[in-house]
Amino acid sequence: MIERSRAPDRGSVCIVRHGFYPSELNVKREAEALREDGYCVHVVCLRKRGEATHEVVDGIHVRRMPIDHRRGNIGRYLFEYNAFFVLSSLELVGLHLRHRLRAVQINTMPDYLVFCTLPVRVAGVKVILHMHEPMPELFGTLFDKTRHRLLHLAVKLAERLSLAYADRALTVTAEMRQNLGRHGANLSKITVILNVPDDRMFRPDRYTHLKGRVARAKEEDRRAGVFRLLCHGTIEQRYGLDLVVGAVARLKNTIPGIQFRFMGQGEYLGAVLAKAEELGVSSHVQYLGFVPFETMIEEILCADVTIVPMRRNPYSALVQTNKMYEYMALGRPIIASRLDSVLNYFPEDTLLYFEPDDEGDLAERALYVLNHREEVQFRVRRTTELYQMYRWEHEKRKYLGVYDALLANRER
Template identity: 45%
Template sequence: MTARICFIRQSVYPYELSFRREVETLHRAGYETHVITMRDYRGEHRGRREEVIDGVYVHRLPVRRRRGGVSGYLYDYLSFFVLAALKVTALHLRHPFDAVQVNTMPDFLVFAAAIPKLLGARVTVMMQEPVPELWQTLRGAPPPPPVRWAERAAIAWADHAFTVTQQLKETYVQRGSRADKISVILNVPEPRFLSLATDPPPPPPADRDSFTLICHGAIEERYGHDTMLEAVARVRPHIPGIRLRILGAGSYVETFLALRARLGLEDCVDYLGWVSLERMVQELRAADVGIVAQKSSPYSNLVHTNKMYEYIALGKPVLASRLRAVQAYFDENALCYFTPNDPQSLADGILALYRDPARRQRLAENAHRLYRRYRWDRQKEVYLSAYRRLLE
C-alpha cells in the first residue's frame, strides 16, 4: 500500500520553491502527498479550498497574514495552528497518514500533528529558521523563554528533524537536541525549477560597459537592500552602465524605494516586485552578478539563502556578505566576499568584478564545482533515506 504523507506549512503552496521541492520529491518517490497550507487570496490559485496540483492534494485554510508587531504574529500563528490541527486530524481520521511533516516557523506548529502522532503517524519537523536568533535579530533583545522552549520541544517531540546547515544543526545540539535526530538538507534548488524559463534571456545591452547586478527574494531590512543601494551610488560614477534589478516583496519595500529616490537611483535601480518563476529565471540568466547582502546577525551567521545557490547553479558569480555558515561551504576562490553592512566594501567588490571579467568567470566556475557536491540529487538522498528509515 502506498504510504501517505501530509505536510503542514504556514505559507501559500506552491509558490515557495524550497517547500515545493520537498513535497514533489516525496510525491515522485511514490508517496501519496497532501499539503495543508494557507488560502491563496491573490495568486492564480485564489478562491480554491481543495485542489490537486501535479498529483499533490492541497488543502487550503482560510488564513491570511495580517501581522503588525508581536501580537499580530502571534494571532497569525495561533489561527493557523488551530485550523491546521483540526484539518490534519480530520484527514487522518478519514484515512490515516503514515507521516506528517511540519515546516516551521513557528516551532510550536509541530504540535498541530499531535493527534495523528498519538494514533501512530510518524512526525518530522523541518527547522529552516533559528527562531531565537531571528527574534534577537529583529527585536534587538534576547528571546523570551517560551521561544527557546518551543525550539527544543519541537525537535525532542518529533521523530526526526531536518535543518538547513551544519552550523544550525550544531547550534541545536549545543542547546540540548540529539545529533542523531537531525539531518542537514541544504537550501539548494531543484534543477527543474531553474529550467522552467522557455524563452532565452534578453540580449545584453549594446553598451559594452553595461553591468547588471541582481538580487531577488524577500525584501526585509536584514537582507541589506540599503547596503546595495548605497554601494551602487558609490560606484555609479565609475560604471556608467551599471544596473541593479530587485525582484521580490516584503516589509522593507517602501523604505527601499524612498532611499532609491533620495539617492537619485531611479534610472539605474529597477524594482520589479514579485514575478513569475519563469520571469525570475530569465532575469537571473541575464544578470552579470548576483548579490547576497545579508547583514551580519546571530541569525544570518547560521543560515544560507536560497538565492545564493540559485545564482551559483546558473553559473553566475556571487558577491556575498562574509558570514560564518556561508564561509564554511564556499571559500574565497568561489565567492567574492565583502564586509556585511558596509556599502564601501560592497562597492569595492562590485568595481573589482566589473573590471575583471576573467575573475568573474573563475569565481563562477569554482563555486559551481563546489556546488556539485551539494546539489539536490545528493540532498534528496539524505531526505528520502530519512523517510525510508522512519517508515520501514
C-alpha cells in the same frame, strides 16, 4: 547506490506549512520528491483569496485553511500562527481518519506548530520537524529582546520542546544543527538538508528559449555601458538590499551605467527606495515588483553579477539564502557577505566575498567584477563544480532517507 523504486505504495504522509502552495518552491520540491518515491502526499497550508480550498496540484493533495498571510506586529503573527495551529490540528485528524497517515512533516515557522500533530501522534503517526529558520535568533533580529523578553524566552523554550517532541528533525545548515545542539537538542536525530532549488526548475538548459532575448539584452547593455547588479527575494532589513543602494551611490561616477535591479516583496521596500532617493541614485535603482517566475529567470540570466548582501547578526551566522543557490544553479557570478555559514561550504576562490554591512567593500567587489571578467568566470566554474555536490538530486536522497529510516521502508 541502490536504485530507488518509483512505484511502491508507501502510504500517506502530510506536510504542514504556514505558507502557500505551490508558490513556496521548497515545499513543492519536497512534496513532489515524496510523491515520486511512492507516497500519497497531502499538503496543509494557507489560502489566498481566490484559491481553491481543496485541489490536486501535480498529484499533491492540497488542503488550504481559510487564513491569508499579512505582515504586521507580533499580535498579528500570533493570531495567524494560532488560528492555523488549531485548523491544521483538526485537518490532520480528518486526514488520518480517512487516509491513515504514516508521517506528518511540519515546516517551520513557528516551531511550536509541530504540536498540532499531537492528536495523530498518539495514534502512532511519526512526526518530522523541518526547521527552515532558527526562531530565537530570528526573533532577536526582528524584535527588541529587552522589550519582548518574556516572548523571547517563550520562543527559545518552544524550540527546545519542539525538537524533543519530534521523532526526527531537519535543518538547513551544519551551523544551525550545531547551534541546536548547544541549545540542548539531541543531534542524533537532526539531519542537514541544504535549502537548494529543484534541479528541474533551475538549470540553464531549461531556458534555451530565452537565449536570444538574453543575448540581445546583454548586447544592448554593452553598447549603452550598462552594468547590472541583481538581487531577488524577500525585502527585509536583514537581507541588506539597502547596502547595495549605498554601493551603487559610491560607484555611480566610476560606472555611470550601473544599475541595481531587484524583485520581490517585503516590509523594507520603502526604506530601500527612500535610501536611493536620499543618495540621488533613484535612476540607477529599479524595483521590478513581484514578477512571474520566468521573468525572474530572465533577469537573473541578464545580470552581470548577482548579490547576496546578508547583514551580520546571530540569525545570518546560521543560515544560507535559497537565492544564493538559485544563482549558482544558473551559473551566475555572485557577490556575498562573508559569513561562516557560507564560507564553510564555498571557499575564497568561489564567491566574491565582502565584509557584511560594509557598503565600501561591496562597491569594491562590484568594481572588481567589471574589471576582472576572466577571473570572475573562473570563480563561476569553481562554484559550479562545488554546487554539483549539493544539488537537490543529492540532497533529495538524504531527505527521503530520513523517511526510510523513520518508517522502516525497504528498498525493492
